[in-house]
Amino acid sequence: MKDIKTSEFRVTEEIDLKSMSTDLDLEAPEYKIEDELDGIRKKLADWQDALYAHGKYAVLLCFQGMDTSGKDSLIREVFKGFNSRGVVVHSFKVPSKLELSHNYLWRHYIALPQRGKFGIFNRSHYENVLVTRVHPEYILNENLPDISELNDVNEKFWEKRFDQIREFESTVADNGTIIFKFFLHMSKEEQRQRLLRRLEKPNKNWKFSPGDLKERELWENYMFSYQEAINNTSKEKAPWYVIPANHKPTARYLVARILWENLNDYKDVREPELSPEIRKNLEEYRQILEKDK
Incomplete structure (x- = not known):
């Protein structure tokens, strides 16, 4: 498999x-890429257990990412080995009436x-500088005091939003949350092919x-908005x-490897050690359980 540096995909x-x-x-067959992903996935799952403890x-x-960029399947394939108690996925849709009554x-x-725990945002707070930038009329639904037309x-307005998002993420990071943001960069032609496949496959029509x-x-317009958001908030x-x-297995492998290489740097994340009192009595506890048949 081709040797790559994951740092090359980070926006600096x-x-x-x-x-x-x-x-x-x-430069590897698909099965090899999937085998590599499986190995990293197991390491991430073990690390998640340590994170939880x-x-x-x-x-x-x-x-x-744009529609059909593979967000759903990537989340499913990269994190399917995780303990369900340690990961929560949120998929953000059009804001509800309640959500619009609060700040974005x-x-x-x-x-x-x-x-x-791991929190996964399938679409995220960036929708507020992506979809709304392409469709600025949506901002009027937020009923903001300084926006009347x-x-x-x-x-x-957008510069202010970027400031707010940077401050939001900085506060979250300073309080112990490790943040990764991934843009799944797909070509327009690849999207066309994937939309066609949705039409051709009965189980994908929905x-x-x-x-x-x-x-x-x-x-x-979307590419401009993504570029602006990334450049202002990385x-x-x-x-x-x-x-x-464009190639889903490759994208999944890259995301998993980026996560593992960065999270593995947190050497303090490990399971807590048993107290000396419990440790010295482990054999006694084992014998009690062996007798309890």
């Missing part, structure tokens, strides 16, 4: 999405993982919506990773 300077590849050839950190994973970060704040949703075609017409404590996503 301003990017231009148009110049970034949506494909990566790992350690109880001082949480991990927040944010996944963003409220529903994301209350969904943050508690210490000892579309002209008020200007560059200054995923298709005519609205997908309308949003597809706004591809360039920070040391909350980095973005741009993942070539």
Whole structure:
């Protein structure tokens, strides 16, 4: 398999999405990539158990990407070995009436993982600078005091949102949450092929919506919004990773490897040791259980 450096996918300077590849050839057959993923997945599952027992950190994973970019299947395949008590997935849809009665970060704040757990955001707080930037009329639904018409949703407004998101993530990170943000970078042609497959496969038809075609017409607007969001919010404590996503097994492998290589650096995350009193009596406890038949 091709030797890669996962740090190359981390955004540390301003990017231009148009110049970034949506494909990566790992020079390995698909079964080999899946075998490698399986090995990393087991390591991550063991680390998650230690995280749960350690109880001082949480991990927040944010996944963003255009429709059909593979977010659902990636989450399923990378994290299926995890203990269910240690991971919670949130899929954020159109805000409800209750959510709109709060500030836009409220529903994301209350969904943050508690210490000892992984929290996965399938779409995230970034929808508030992505979908709403492509469709600024949605901002009017938030009933903000300083927004009365579309002209008020200007560059200054988006700069303020980026400030708020950076502050939100900084506060969360400073309180023990390890943050990863992944953009699944898929080509427009690959999306076309995946939408066609949805139409052709009866068991996938339910995923298709005519609205997908309308949003597809706004591809360039979305790419601009993603680029702006990534460039403005990729920070040391909350980095973005741009993942070539045209080939799903490759994208899953990259995400898993990035997670393992970074989380493995937290050497203090380990299961608590038994007290000396319990440890010296382990043999006695074993004998009691052996007799209790």
